[in-house]
Amino acid sequence: MTTFRLSSLFSATCLAAALAVSPAWAAQAAAPQSYAHLHANPAGSYQIDSDHSGVQFTIGHAGVGEFTGVFKQISGTYTFDPQHPAQDKADITIAAKSLDTFLPQRDTDLLAAPFFDAAAHPDIRFVSTRYVPHGKDGGTLYGNLTLRGVTKPVAFHVHLVGAGDVAYLPKPWGGYLSGFVATATINRMDFGMTAFAAGLSHEVKVRVEIEGVKTGG
DSSP: OHHHHHHHHHHHHHHHHHHHTOOHHHHHHHSOOOOOOOBSOOOEEEEEOGGGOEEEEEEEETTTEEEEEEEOOEEEEEEEOTTOGGGOEEEEEEEGGGEEOSOHHHHHHHHSTTTTOTTTOOEEEEEEEEEEESSTTEEEEEEEEEETTEEEEEEEEEEEEEEEEETTSOTTTOEEEEEEEEEEEEEGGGGTOOTTTTTEEEEEEEEEEEEEEEOOO
16 A cells, blocks of 8 residues: 555656646647737738638538538739728639539539539639628629520629738738628529429529738739
């Protein structure tokens, strides 16, 4: 019994000594920093970071549910200046073949001619025409969406997520960044995507998540 108590005392003493000399990162690991949005000046022109941007769409299925797909390749540029909204603009291209609905057969069907017709129309493009601010962190971005070779006006509700210098990220991701979320609802019938009209909703909800790296000075 005496041997057991001595062994326990020795172990406790060693543990206390180890904790006393633990490096600073051990304490930091136990109490991580809080996540917070950056609120620096977002004004400037940006190149879209394709690795941290994407598009989601949600469509009704069979009148009983919804499913969501994504486009994983998005590129382009945008300019945002809260003080000069007349200068705000965006030119965004989505690769149709980057579609992923998490079901290979459905992807094949949607990329075919009755739907996206990606072989004939490989790009989906949005080019803005004007931006109307609603407060300093959001507004409505009007523009023309070209899908399946058909161009129609679309308005996106835009929200600024954050902006600031992110020095700890390596190139090409780091630097002065800004990020936005834009949402809209479109009617697929307007773009000639009329297949399966009774089985899939005509309205499609679109969510665009953009992160950009500031260009120039």
